Amino acid sequence: MAFPPSGLSSTAAMANLIVFLICLSSRTSNNLAFYFEGVSVAEAETVSREVFPMDGDLAWVVQISDLHISAYHPERADDLVRLLAPALRVVRPALLLVTGDITDAKNRRRTSSRQDESEWIQYKNSMDAVVKHSGIEKRRIFDIQGNHDKYGVPFVGSSLDFFSTHSISSQFNRLGTIQSISLEGGDRKYLFLGIDDTMSVGIRGPSNLFGHPTDERIAAAVTELKTLDEHLKSSVTKLVFGHFPMSFTASSAQGERYETAFAKQSISAYICGHLHATFGKQLWRLHTVSFPSDSMKPKRATQFWEWELGDWKDYRFIRILAIDQGEVSFLDLELNPSEKFQSSMLITYPTDSRINNRAVDHDKHLRNDINVLVFSVQEMVNVTAKIFDSRRDFCLVEEITMQPAPNYSINKPLFHAKWNPENYRSVSAHRYWLQVFAFDSEGEMITSIRRPFSVEGRAAHFSPTWLAYLIFYLQWENIYSILLWSNICFLVLLLSLPKLLTHLMKRNASYQNWAASTEGRNLLFNVFWFLIEGSRNTKLWAAMVTFLLYLLMFPWFWGRATSEDGEISEMYLSGWRMEASTDGGTLGVPDLMTITLPFMYFVVTPLFLAVYGLSAEMSAICLRLSRTTERSDLQALLVSGQNGAHLGWHVEKTRSLVCKRLRGWSWALLLICAVIVCSHSKLASGTMSAYGTRPVALSPAVSLVPLLLLVAAVYSMMTKSLRP
Ligand SMILES: *[C@@H]1O[C@H](CO)[C@@H](O)[C@H](O)[C@H]1NC(C)=O
Numbered sequence: 179m180a181f182p183p184s185g186l187s188s189t190a191a192m193a194n195l196i197v198f199l200i201c202l203s204s205r206t207s208n209n210l211a212f213y214f215e216g217v218s219v220a221e222a223e224t225v226s227r228e229v230f231p232m233d234g235d236l237a238w239v240v241q242i243s244d245l246h247i248s249a250y251h252p253e254r255a256d257d258l259v260r261l262l263a264p265a266l267r268v269v270r271p272a273l274l275l276v277t278g279d280i281t282d283a284k285n286r287r288r289t290s291s292r293q294d295e296s297e298w299i300q301y302k303n304s305m306d307a308v309v310k311h312s313g314i315e316k317r318r319i320f321d322i323q324g325n326h327d328k329y330g331v332p333f334v335g336s337s338l339d340f341f342s343t344h345s346i347s348s349q350f351n352r353l354g355t356i357q358s359i360s361l362e363g364g365d366r367k368y369l370f371l372g373i374d375d376t377m378s379v380g381i382r383g384p385s386n387l388f389g390h391p392t393d394e395r396i397a398a399a400v401t402e403l404k405t406l407d408e409h410l411k412s413s414v415t416k417l418v419f420g421h422f423p424m425s426f427t428a429s430s431a432q433g434e435r436y437e438t439a440f441a442k443q444s445i446s447a448y449i450c451g452h453l454h455a456t457f458g459k460q461l462w463r464l465h466t467v468s469f470p471s472d473s474m475k476p477k478r479a480t481q482f483w484e485w486e487l488g489d490w491k492d493y494r495f496i497r498i499l500a501i502d503q504g505e506v507s508f509l510d511l512e513l514n515p516s517e518k519f520q521s522s523m524l525i526t527y528p529t530d531s532r533i534n535n536r537a538v539d540h541d542k543h544l545r546n547d548i549n550v551l552v553f554s555v556q557e558m559v560n561v562t563a564k565i566f567d568s569r570r571d572f573c574l575v576e577e578i579t580m581q582p583a584p585n586y587s588i589n590k591p592l593f594h595a596k597w598n599p600e601n602y603r604s605v606s607a608h609r610y611w612l613q614v615f616a617f618d619s620e621g622e623m624i625t626s627i628r629r630p631f632s633v634e635g636r637a638a639h640f641s642p643t644w645l646a647y648l649i650f651y652l653q654w655e656n657i658y659s660i661l662l663w664s665n666i667c668f669l670v671l672l673l674s675l676p677k678l679l680t681h682l683m684k685r686n687a688s689y690q691n692w693a694a695s696t697e698g699r700n701l702l703f704n705v706f707w708f709l710i711e712g713s714r715n716t717k718l719w720a721a722m723v724t725f726l727l728y729l730l731m732f733p734w735f736w737g738r739a740t741s742e743d744g745e746i747s748e749m750y751l752s753g754w755r756m757e758a759s760t761d762g763g764t765l766g767v768p769d770l771m772t773i774t775l776p777f778m779y780f781v782v783t784p785l786f787l788a789v790y791g792l793s794a795e796m797s798a799i800c801l802r803l804s805r806t807t808e809r810s811d812l813q814a815l816l817v818s819g820q821n822g823a824h825l826g827w828h829v830e831k832t833r834s835l836v837c838k839r840l841r842g843w844s845w846a847l848l849l850i851c852a853v854i855v856c857s858h859s860k861l862a863s864g865t866m867s868a869y870g871t872r873p874v875a876l877s878p879a880v881s882l883v884p885l886l887l888l889v890a891a892v893y894s895m896m897t898k899s900l901r902p
C-alpha cells in the first residue's frame with residue numbers, strides 16, 4: 179500500500195501549534211492575575227466583633243453545618259426545631275456556629291441553582307423557634323455563608339442576597355466577611371474567628387465550589403488573630419471556623435494561603451463543613467507548617483488541626499466542641515430522628531491523643547485532673563472514670579469516682595476528679611485509654627467513647643482512609659491544573675506526534691515495509707498504525723486541531739452565570755468573563771473544573787481517539803481487502819487458468835469474508851461513538867439546565883462540534899470502506 183507524502187503543511191501546522199500553545203499558556207496566567215486583582219480591589223474586608231463573658235476556664239460551643247434547607251425537603255428545617263432545639267436545651271452551649279450552606283438553593287430535580295426566598299424564610303422562622311424552645315440567646319448564634327447560599331447572587335446587597343436580610347448575622351448587623359467572637363474568662367480568652375470565603379460574584383452551580391480568599395481578607399484575619407496576643411495578658415486559645423475545607427480553598431492573588439497564616443498565629447483548630455459525611459465522618463487533618471530559619475529565629479514547625487463536620491442535611495450531625503484550660507476536645511453526634519436527645523458525655527481533659535497537637539514538654543507540670551461534661555436531662559447518681567491499658571489487653575488499671583465540679587449547675591454539668599498523672603507517663607500515645615461511665619436517676623447507664631490519651635500531650639498517629647486522603651488532604655486547586663494540563667498535553671501530542679512520525683518515516687522505507695509485511699505485528703506496530711493511519715484524514719485532523727485551539731482560546735459557551743435572568747456571560751477555560759469583575763478579568767477558577775474536566779476527559783479525549791480509531795480502521799479494511807484480493811487473484815489465476823468469471827466469484831467471496839472478520843472492530847468503534855454521544859449529551863444537558871438552555875444550546879463548541887466531528891468521522895469511514 180502506498181503512503182502519500184504527508185506534505186509540509188501539516189508539519190508547519192504542528193510547529194505553529196506548539197508556538198501558539200506556549201504563547202497561550204502565558205496569556206492564561208496573566209488573565210488569572212487580572213481576575214484576582216479585580217475581585218480584591220472591589221471588596222472591602224470588614225470585621226464584626228462580639229465579646230461574651232465566660233465563667234471559669236471551660237467553655238463549649240455547638241457547630242452545625244450544611245443544613246441545605248430546601249423547599250422540597252421541609253423536614254430539614256422542621257428538625258431544627260424538633261431535634262436541635264431539645265439538644266441545645268440540654269447542652270447549653272456558649273455559642274452556636276452555623277458553618278454555611280444554610281439553604282439548598284436548587285430546583286426540585288437539583289439540576290439548576292437559584293436563590294429561593296421561601297427557604298430563607300423557613301430558616302429564619304425555624305431559628306426563631308429554636309431560640310424560643312432551647313433558651314439560647316439569639317445573639318450567641320453565628321451563621322456564615324456557604325457556596326449554596328451564594329448561588330446566583332450577582333453581588334453583595336442585590337435583591338437576591340437573602341443572607342444580608344434573613345440570616346441571624348444580618349439581624350445583628352454582623353455582615354463583615356470576618357466575625358471575631360471572644361469568650362472572656364478571668365485569665366483566659368477563647369477566640370472564635372469566622373471567615374466567609376464565598377465568591378463575591380455568586381456564580382451558579384456547579385461552577386461554584388471553592389472558597390476564594392483575597393489577600394486583604396487573609397491579612398485582616400491575621401491582624402485579628404494577632405491583636406489579641408498583643409493586647410491581652412491572659413492566654414488566648416484561637417479557633418477559626420469557615421465553610422470550605424483547606425483542600426477546597428483557592429490561593430489568593432499573591433499566592434497566600436490560610437495554612438501559613440493560621441500556623442503562624444498558632445491557632446488550635448480550623449473547623450468547617452462543605453464535604454458532608456459522604457466521604458467519611460472523620461475528615462480530620464493535622465496541618466504542619468514549617469517556617470524557614472532566619473538569623474533571628476531557628477527553624478520551627480507549627481501545627482494546627484482541621485476538623486470537618488458531617489452535614490445536617492442527611493445525617494443531622496452536630497458537634498459539641500469544648501475548650502478546657504486551652505485544651506480543645508470535641509464530640510460529633512448524629513441526632514437520632516426518632517428519639518429525644520440522647521444523653522452524652524464529652525471528656526474535656528485529658529484530651530483524645532488522636533487529636534492532640536500540644537507540644538510535648540517533659541518537664542512541664544502535668545495537670546492532675548479529669549474533667550467530663552455530662553449532657554443529660556436526668557440527674558446523675560454516680561460518674562466513674564475507668565482507665566485501661568491497651569498493652570495488657572485493655573485490662574482495667576484504675577477506677578476513679580468523679581464528683582460534681584465546685585461550680586456544678588445545670589448550666590455547667592461538669593464532673594471532676596483528681597488523679598496522679600505520673601502513673602500514666604508513656605512514650606506511646608496509644609497505651610492508656612479512658613472511658614467514663616455514669617448512672618442517672620432512672621438507673622440508665624451512659625458511657626463516653628473509649629479513647630486513648632497522653633498526659634504529656636503526645637499525639638497518636640491518625641491515619642485517614644484513602645477516600646478521606648483524596649478529598650481532604652490533596653490541594654484540589656493544584657490537582658485541577660495537573661489534570662487539565664496533562665490532558666491538553668496528551669491531546670497536543672496525539673495530534674502532533676503522528677505528523678512528526680510521518681515526516682520522519684517518509685524518508686525511509688522501513689515503516690512501509692513493516693506495514694506491508696505480515697511479520698513483526700506487535701503492540702508497538704498497532705500504536706504506530708493507530709497514530710499514523712488515524713491522522714491521515716487531513717480534513718478531520720485539521721478539524722480536531724481547530725477545535726482544540728478553540729477550546730483553549732475562545733469561549734466554550736455562553737450562559738446565565740449568576741441569576742436566572744441575569745447577564746449572559748462567556749465561559750472560557752480561564753473562567754467566566756463577567757462585567758461585574760473589573761479589568762475584564764475572569765472568575766470562577768478552579769470552580770469550573772466540574773465542567774471542564776468531565777468535558778475534556780469524557781468527551782474531547784475519547785472523541786479524538788475515536789476519530790483516529792475510525793480512520794485507522796478504515797485503512798485496515800482497505801489494506802486487508804487489497805492484500806487478500808491480490809493473493810486470491812494469484813490463487814485464482816493458478817487454479818482456474820485465466821477463467822475470468824470464476825475469478826470474479828472468488829474475489830467476491832473473500833471480500834465478504836474479510837468484511838465479516840473486520841466487523842467486530844468496527845462495531846466496537848461505533849459503540850464507543852455511541853457512548854461518547856451519550857456522555858456528551860448528558861454533560862451538555864446538565865450545563866444547559868444549569869446556565870440556561872438557549873444560550874448554551876447555541877454555543878457551538880460544547881453542543882455541536884463534538885457531534886459534527888463524530889458524524890464526519892463515521893461517515894468518512896463508512897463511505898470509504900464500503901466503496902468497492
Ligand atoms: C467557680 O465560680 C467562681 C465564681 O463564679 C469562679 O471564680 C471560679 O473560678 C469557679 N471555679 C471553677 C473551678 O470553675
Ligand SMILES: *[C@@H]1O[C@H](CO)[C@@H](O)[C@H](O)[C@H]1NC(C)=O
Nearest residue numbers: 559560561562579616617621
Ligand atoms: C452507680 O449507680 C448504679 C445504679 O444506681 C449502681 O448499679 C452502680 O453500682 C453504682 N456504681 C458505683 C461505682 O457506685
